[in-house]
Amino acid sequence: MISKRPGADLCLRRHAETGAECCLTDSHYPRPHRDINGAIWHDGLCPECHGGGTVLDTVVCPSCNGVGFALLELHED
Ligand SMILES: [Zn+2]
Numbered sequence: 001m002i003s004k005r006p007g008a009d010l011c012l013r014r015h016a017e018t019g020a021e022c023c024l025t026d027s028h029y030p031r032p033h034r035d036i037n038g039a040i041w042h043d044g045l046c047p048e049c050h051g052g053g054t055v056l057d058t059v060v061c062p063s064c065n066g067v068g069f070a071l072l073e074l075h076e077d
């Protein structure tokens with residue numbers, strides 16, 4: 001559970017697969033998102049729904065699980 005602190009705009013972008021929230025501030029770009037457990041990821045607008053994966057709290061896009069963003073490949077080699 002992440003509480004939003006006053007004066008700190010957190011990213012809170014959700015991981016498209018795990019649903020983990022990014023705990024970095026909004027200004028972390030272009031560094032990757034990172035959750036409180038240290039997992040990092042990059043994402044981009046979902047190519048299927050272009051960010052509109054959730055309508056009236058209902059997930060309409062199976063590609064991104066409703067978060068509107070799709071994972072980008074991390075190149076770790
Ligand atoms: Zn983030």
Ligand SMILES: [Zn+2]
Nearest residue numbers: 046049061064
């Ligand atoms: Zn989508």
